[in-house]
Amino acid sequence: MCGIAGFVWPAGGTPPPAEERRALLSAMTGAMAHRGPDGEGLLIDGPAALGHRRLSIIDLAAGSQPMEDPDGRAVVTFNGEIYNYRELKARYAMRGFRFRTNSDTEVILAAWLLDGPAGLDALEGMFAFALWDRDSRTLFAARDRFGKKPLAYTIQNGVFAFASELTALAKLPFLRLETPIGALMRFAAYEYIPTPETIYKDVFKLRPGHYLLWRDGQLTTAPYWDMPLPGPEPKESEEELCEKLRLLLAQSVKRRLVADVPLGVFLSGGVDSSAVAALTAGMVSRVKTFSIGFSEASYDESRYARMVAGRFATDHHERILSADACGSLLPEIVSRFDEPMADPSIVPTYLLSQVTRENVTVALGGDGPDELFYGYEYFPAFHLAAGYDRLPPFVRKRLIEPLAKMLPHSSGYINPRFVADTFLAGATAPQWLRVQTWLSAFSAESQAHLWREARPGMLAPERLFAPTKELFEGFPADDPLARVGYVFARQYMLDYILVKVDRCSMMHSLEARAPFLDRDLAEFVCRLPSRYKLRGAKRKYLLKKAVADLLPKDILGRGKRGFLIxxxxxxxxxxxxxxxxxxxxxxxxxxxxxxxxxxxxxxxxxxxxxxxxxxxxxxxxxxxxxxxxxxxxxxx
Structure with a gap:
């Protein structure tokens, strides 16, 4: 896990002297020192400048970057891990590539030089990288399939610049980083800035499962992978599907245990992290697990984590904090994010990462199943809303809505009045907007009086929520619920969940890995019809059935809650x-x-x-x- 940055001067342009560019590049990487405290690498090569901050995970002695291939044709700066790099090294060595290190970085060079962009299909892992091909004067960059690792870029004054974080781009004085009011409106609606936009004008995030090519002043972006559509009813029995799912998850966990540094598991006590901990405990002697709890009983769920840790005899590390006191950390944490992001659980995620980094450098987590297996309450609510919308208008207007307004407000975790009002607002929205209506902080209507100057054009729902509409309508599944799942994975998980985990973990120089986002596992789940994910009101149906014999019954029966704040x-x-x-x-x-x-x-x-x-x-x-x-x- 590292931080990458760089820029390419336009052909025919006159770049600053090499030492000046080197100083700019060092400022960019220095802004991301937390992502890689173990070393800095800088390379000025003709019009290209590539920088790297290293967090040493694999091949501690010889894995420094930027890294060149043996013939000096290409050089790469890379953030992430390629889990199948050993198999790829054997494959590429048979095709004539000469490896000089034991690092996973080198297989990226081999994949490009032997197969070009098509080589991305072979890479299993989480990654964002930029590669400079000296022969073709091409910059090639790519982001992993689910967007675990960030990559932002911009083109200004003919210069192409990229970085893992926007704070690094801000170090380039020739870039203009301006924030349009429209970006603030988008943030107020989503609580984050949806990919590919950023908080800054003309600065973009590369979409997950995409690559880009920058050559002769021309930018090309293209997808190399996307989530597959649901398939027909599988021929296997449910028991056979459970067995296959369990094997794929075990394979994914095993892949993510490759490291030359200590590793452990985030353990919340929910089904997802508990399943990862259980499988890891079967492969690692006395695995370390980590959780935080709160001194206030109403917010504390640490007993579930202890239950799982005891079941598998893990080396469990727990820290009990005051939920009330944690609020004072918000200004520090928010200010360190390269973009604003309003997930309240950034505070406990930050603290969990801090506790974990005191003991290990790599942590496996349970991110992914809520999106892939329909684990959020919004999925059954989507079906319920369809039924509500079919009710006669007089039932809705004269009975249900007046009753909803009689519900009490509460400052606790569940506010009945807020839940009812939110559900009713989404129930009458178009299908593509329904779930985002439930998720939004400010709807288009509620923003009408929020801003000093009215901007009715931007506040049209089709424009304000255009990123959601594009994803929902662009995924050609017949089942609307599958489209909802796609939007969750490509938007909410991408820009809310994964950003939170990446930024909070990297603030402490901790690498976080997500076994449920393995390509083989994810493709298997995506191809399943929705009834294997949501069965009636039972969420994550097949996953819970597949791990039922692994986990305590109290864990399997828990509802989805997340960090309580x-x-x-x-x-x-x-x-x-x-x-x-x-x-x-x-x-x-x-x-x-x-x-x-x-x-x-x-x-x-x-x-x-x-x-x-x-x-x-x-x-x-x-x-x-x-x-x-x-x-x-x-x-x-």
Whole structure:
């Protein structure tokens, strides 16, 4: 796990002197030192500059980067791991490639030189890399199939620049990093900036499963993999499917145990991380597991992690914290993100990564099944909404909606009134927008009065939520639920879950691996009809059946909850000073972006418990904390 950065000067242009470019490149890599504390590599080669920060995982002695092939034709800077590199080395050696190291990096060079972009199909792992081909004067870059590893790029003044994080691009003085109001609106809607856009104008994230080619001032991007469509009813019995799923998961875990440094497992006590821990315990002697808990009983679920750790006799490490006290960490964590991202669980994820890094360098986690196996409550709700929409209008308007308005507000984990209002809003939305309506902090309608200047064109739902519409309608599955799953994997998981884990783990120089996002496993799951993922109200149906004999019954019967965070109370308590400062009338008037009256209404109603605006206020506070730290130029 590392950080990569670089730029390519345009053909015919006059680049700065080599030493000046080297200093710029070093500034870029220095901004990502947390991603690679074990070394820095810089290369100036004609118009190209490639930089690397290394976190040593495989071939600690000889794996430094940027790395050249033996003939000096190409050089690569690489972030991630290629899990099948040993098999690929044998394959490429038979075809004449001369390997000089035991590093997985070298197989990327071989794949390009022997097969070009088609060589990506052979790579199993998580990766983002940029490769400079000296012969063809081509920069070739790619991102792994699910986007575990980040890669952003821009083209300005003829210069192509790329980096693992936007903070590295900000070190290049010849780039203009401006934030359009439209990007802020998109963030208010999603709580993140959906790929391929970023918070900055003309700066993009490479889509997962895509590569790019930069040659003679021309950029080409293309997909090399996508999630397969659901297939017909399988011929195998459910028991046979369970056995195959279990074997594929075991294979995936085994692949991710390749490392020359200590490794362990994130263990929340949920089905997903518990299954990974169980399988790892069968392959590693006394595997280390890690969890955090909270001193407040209503937020603490650490007993489930201890239950699993005891079942498999792991070397378990646990830290109990105060949920109330954790809120004070938010400003520091948010300010270190290269883009704003309003997932409240960034705080416990950051702390879990910190605890884990004190003991190991690599950690396996349970990300992926909620999207691939339909584990979120939104999947059964999607079906329920279809039934609700078929009810006679008078039943909906005169019975159900008035009853929903009688439900109480609560600052706890579940707020009945908020849940009901959110469900009803999504139930009447178009299919493509239904789930995103449930997920959004600010709908198009609720943003109408949020901004100082009205922008009705941007706030049309088809435009504000265009990234979701494109994914939903572009995935040609007959089953709408499969389209929902595709959007979850290609948007919510990509830009919310995986970004959170990558940034929080890398802040502590910890590599996080996701066995459920293995290509073989994911393709098997994607091809299954939806009924093997959602059976009635039973979510993750086949997965739970496949691991039923591995895990304690109390774990299998748990509902999906995630990290429990007292956001509503934080906003009234220890975060109130930041709320008053950054969302206060004076600051908003001076800033000139938001409508002070509307934001003031949200703050007052939440503070007095007249309404629960935790989601909206949290999103606004995160954005304001990020803006205060990064100070971008805001443009119309």
């Amino acid at each position: 007292p956001v509503a109370d934080w906003l009234r308590g220890q975060l109130r000073p930041q709320v008053d400062e950054l969302l206060g009338q004076r600051h908003l008037r001076d800033q000139g972006i938001f409508n002070p009256v509307e934001v003031g209404r949200l703050v007052t109603e939440h503070a007095t418990k007249a309404a629960d605006h935790r989601k909206k206020l949290w999103t606004l506070l995160v954005l304001q904390l990020w803006l205060a730290k990064h100070k971008p130029t805001i443009i119309p």
